[in-house]
Amino acid sequence: MYYIPSFFKYSSDGGENSGVTGFWIIEWKYLFSIVILRFDKGTKEAYHSHDFNAITWWLYGSVTEHILHVPKLDRALKTEIINWYPSLIPKYTPREHLHKIEATEITYALSFRGPWSDRWKENINGEIISLTHGRKVLGVNN
Numbered sequence: 001m002y003y004i005p006s007f008f009k010y011s012s013d014g015g016e017n018s019g020v021t022g023f024w025i026i027e028w029k030y031l032f033s034i035v036i037l038r039f040d041k042g043t044k045e046a047y048h049s050h051d052f053n054a055i056t057w058w059l060y061g062s063v064t065e066h067i068l069h070v071p072k073l074d075r076a077l078k079t080e081i082i083n084w085y086p087s088l089i090p091k092y093t094p095r096e097h098l099h100k101i102e103a104t105e106i107t108y109a110l111s112f113r114g115p116w117s118d119r120w121k122e123n124i125n126g127e128i129i130s131l132t133h134g135r136k137v138l139g140v141n142n
Contacts, residue, residue: 003030013037015135018044019103029116037109039063043102047123053114054093058086061107065091068098068123098123 005028013022019040027033033052039061047068062085069078084091093099095117119132130138 004028005031014044014048020044020101031115033111033113035111035113037111039101039103039107039109041103041105043100045100047098047100049098049121050093050095050113051117051120053095054111056091056093056109056111057088058084058091059108059110060086061103061105063107064102064104066100066102070098070128095120098128 005026006024007026009024009027011022011024012018013020013035019042021038022035025034025036027035029052036059037056043066047066062083065082065084067080067082069080071077095114098121119130119138122129122131127140129140132138
């Protein structure tokens with residue numbers, strides 16, 4: 001799966017109900033992926049991280065990024081909001097970044113993704129859950 005690249009593939013991105021579809025120019029999870037993304041208006045409810053780092057250029061439309069900052073100790077969660085528009089300046093998303101994207105209109109982006117790791121996180125019902133392939137739960141708050 002990771003070692004075999006695929007080319008010119010179209011599918012949902014981030015799960016069936018994410019509201020995001022992609023056209024992958026190349027997807028080679030072991031090394032990198034290049035994808036053109038289409039965001040429907042709205043957002044996926046769960047804050048999530050990715051199992052890859054990404055550099056994204058917004059091509060058309062606009063989105064609001066909601067970032068969830070999780071403190072190391074028993075302090076309250078903080079959120080940050082950033083609005084993104086088409087620009088020559090890309091957005092960098094590190095793999096440990098917990099966020100959700102809210103498209104204010106149908107929006108297109110070009111994304112370059114680095115190698116995949118084996119896990120990512122989602123905030124489900126107020127708990128940070130670690131997931132792996134096939135959305136298998138690895139644990140809570142780890």
